[in-house]
Amino acid sequence: MTIPKKDGGLGIKDLRAQNLAFLGKKCWRLMKYPNSTLSRMFKDKYFRYTDFLYAEIGGIPSWGWRSVLEGRKVIEKGSLWKIGSGANVRIFHDPWLPPPLPFNVPQAAVTIPPTLQVYYVSALLNPDRS
Template sequence: MNFALLAKESWRVPTQEASLLFKFLKGKYFRRSSFLDGKWGSNPSYGWRSLLQGQKILKKGVRWRVGDGRTINFRTEPWIP
């Protein structure tokens, strides 16, 4: 159940970009990337380490839509299974 809660909280971060939490985490831990590409960084907080555990769960099952194609990086994205 703990992993499910971590995944749920980790899902909230990238889906609520207007929140203060998102803006804080974006500035500190994943400034030039997306949440799913976020790394440990230097001296990570307990909350950020917990969100990274949820991030691992999300990466196993999350898929994104192509849309208009502006956000696709075909060199680094695993777009072919």
């Protein structure tokens, strides 16, 4: 059914993929416009003390909130930090490495001495930003 008409199908779009694209767009708007009414409503109810990217599903989530979190998965697959100063980018949690490497550093793969407090990428950068 989803095969193009020119190839003998009906040309019907994949509705799940289309819906995920629309939900991803809604998530992007929630992140880009945090002062919009919908963003403030979701923040007050579901992620009051954290950022939208780290919000959890919560105890009694609405259908709309569950849908938005499905769209967030689409955004997470394609998002990547631009380092800049590296002061806000967490080494082990945020996606900051370019492909083909994994997007973040697995904490189990690196042994950091307990006396060295390295949490942000800025601690790894030299003064010349190398």
